[in-house]
Amino acid sequence: MGILANTVSFRQYQVLGDPPAGDPGEWAGPLLAKNAFVPIDSGSEEISSGWVCLDDPQNGSFAERRDFFRPPSLAFTLRRDQRRVPAALLRRHLQKAEEEFLAAHPGLHRVPKDKREELRDTVKGALLARTLPTPSFFDAVWDLERGLLTFTGTSPNIAEIFEGLFRQTFEGLRLVVLHPFARARALLPAKLQPLLEEQNRAATDAVLEQIQENTWLGADFLHWLLAHSVAGRNSFRVRRAGPALMDEAFVAFLDNRLVLAAGPQRVTVAGPQDHYSEARIALDAGKEIAEAGIFMEKGEDAWKTTLKAETFLFGSFKAPGVKPEKDGITDEKSEREAIFYERMHVLAEGLQLFDSLLLAFLEERLAADWPKRREQLQRLLGFEEQ
Known part of the structure; x- marks a missing residue:
């Protein structure tokens, strides 16, 4: 599903480097058009990949600035057509x-x-x-002010294709996936950064190494949230800037699906949870939470996602619905733009709540009394520290 759907899976990147100077509505269009999708319907080519407009997958001209520039963001779609012979x-x-x-x-x-x-x-x-190509579409929204890009392609293969085409299109810029340790770095205030770096188990900043060597971060975060969920301590405060008001209260807890792992062995616990008893038994046996559903609620609005602990890839991120309001006066393109901005608003608010939740965990995890606090969490889960 695309970025405008009420439920979407995505990963996020930091965009490193300086974008071209000047008006993005002027420089981005020609760069995207230069690397636009080329149809292969009438030929025999096996694969074609390139950019198209977010609202029109048939349009790769990027002739109108409003087709791709939605201040403060650039929005475009990776289209990939592929023929497959059984x-x-x-x-x-x-x-x-x-x-x-x-x-x-x-x-x-x-x-x-x-x-x-x-x-x-x-x-x-x-x-x-003799075979018609099958199209696939993956949306990208690049917040130029924050240097943050959201991309709906979650498979490693599609991510690699996207990253390569992005580098080819925007020379001098590169994408670094916002893995758990990178997200923690982006969240923490300067005074806590040295404490985080002390916990860094990777020898370099290579993304793969950062992910593989710092799996503790995602696992401990979900373990922490499970203990809060079991104890009914589900109330948190907004700690990050964004659409929601600072210090506004919200509720968060682990939802009804958890994947627990020990090496290659995996156990999925799904359905209504009775005090998370199955998950607690698996944890007591030495497993870690590899994936879990997280539910967040603020007022009448609710967000729900499946988070992968190792990568912080957001699966099936469901946000409050956005419905077009047709007044018979506003043109179709303006209506699509309005839906885009509303959709970005509810996504940003959900991620603001998630980051506030993660920040609350990090402050506890990096505190000097974390060993004592971990023992308390273990007792909340009903078993003693191993």
Whole structure:
């Protein structure tokens, strides 16, 4: 689902480097158009990837600034069309082509290896030409003021394609995925940064190493939130700037799906929780929470997401609904823009609550009395420190 859907999965990046000077409505359009999606409907190409407009996947011209510039953000979509030939179909047609080749060359008992590869390429090309490409769309919203980019492609393969095309489009800029440790760095005030760095188990700032060596952060965060949920201590305060008022109260707790892991072994606990008893038993046996549903509520509005502890990838992030208001006067493009801004508002508010929750955890986790506090959390969960 796209960024404008009420439920969407996404990852976030920090954009490092200085964007071109001047009006983004002037410099961004030509750069996006230069790397726009090229249709392959009438050819036999297997894959094509490029940018299209967020509101119109057929439009890669970026001729009008309002198609891509929604101050303070640039909004665009990665379109990727791919033809796929079923393996069984390819084998059947290749077998027929090989039989025809051997019939035309009675002195041969089998098709030579190089000829078989040639036949395979020819057969595959012919089948691709008869197959319509399947399109996929992944939205990106780049907040220029905060240097923060939200992208709805969550698979590693699509993320790699997006990152490469972004670097090609915006030379001199690079994307760094906002993994748990990077998000913690962005949240903490300067006085707590040294305490966080003391807990950094990675030797370099390489993203993969930061993720793999600092899995403790996501695991401890969800463990902490589970203890609060079990004890009914679900009330928190807004601690980050954003749409919600500072110090405004909100409720947060682990929802009805948890994935617990110990090495390759995984256990999923789903459905209504009776004091999270199954999860607590798994934790007592040495497992960690690898993934969990988080529910957040402020006033009449609610947000819900499935958070991956290792990467902080937000799955099925459900925010308050946004509905278009048709007055018969406003043109369609203006209505779409209004929906975009409303959608960005509710997403930003949900992430503001999440960051406030994470900040509350980090302040406890980095405090000098954390060992004592951890023992208290263990008792809340009903078992003693191992």
